[in-house]
Amino acid sequence: MRKILVIGIGAGDPDHLTLQAVKAITSADVFFILDKGQEKADLVALRRHILALHAGQRPYRLVDARDPNRDRTAPTPGYAPAVGDWRRRRADVCERLIRDELSEGECGAFLVWGDPALYDSTIGILEDILARGEVSFDFEVVPGVSSVSALAARHRTGLNQVGRPVRITTGRRLSEEGFPEDADDVVVMLDAHRTYLRFRDEDLHIYWGAYVGTPDEILVSGRLPEVADEISAVRAEARDRKGWIMDTYLLRRKPKQG
Missing domain, CATH: 3.40.1010.10 (Tetrapyrrole methylase, N-terminal domain)
Structure with missing residues (x-):
């Protein structure tokens, strides 16, 4: 066999x-x-x-x-x-x-x-x-x-908050469905269209990484309204330079109280 x-x-x-x-x-x-x-x-x-x-x-x-x-x-x-x-x-x-x-x-x-x-x-x-x-x-x-676990490790953060679920999805699904109501942490993979920009006015934190684990690794994190443009600029430059890009990011919001 x-x-x-x-x-x-x-x-x-x-x-x-x-x-x-x-x-x-x-x-x-x-x-x-x-x-x-x-x-x-x-x-x-x-x-x-x-x-x-x-x-x-x-x-x-x-x-x-x-x-x-x-x-x-x-x-x-x-x-x-x-x-x-x-x-x-x-x-x-x-x-x-x-x-x-x-x-x-x-x-x-x-x-x-x-x-x-x-x-x-x-x-x-x-x-x-x-x-x-x-x-x-x-x-x-x-x-x-996975790039998911490597991303969290490089940003020195966990994938979920205490007692809360985490969702792993694609850019296409996030674009269609919006930010889920039943999760405060969303990991996004395979996002060719920068779907995070749809949420740039919301109070979210983003942990973004490209080519994670390689010599070309790029990491950006912060409040999404403040770093969205930086991520887009860095991403575009890297894609032009290498001809391709593999990036993953975690979007995080504070759990609702009550």
């Missing part, structure tokens, strides 16, 4: 890897790397650096494939179909890699940015491949340090 490891490698710092992740890396025969193109070449370079640090002397193979492009401009009604189409095409690529590049009895691995259980498609794609019935394998998931 082929075996697949889905290994969370943290938010960017090679030291984010858990001992379990390092152990998993040293047991893999093949590492599958999905290349997102020249614009995000440093993401591939980081994975190669992690392998150089942690794979040890055991021989292994690297297999690269181009990650299919996804339509990120689809409006809300077409968002789910666009993601579904991208996942199908990505499953096609991963199925081919597992079938053609991994022999029976070998162990292959996908190095997943952050934590595989949080806004990542790898687990779902492997389940889709198994459901097709064309190739069989067993898979195991190794948790990683």
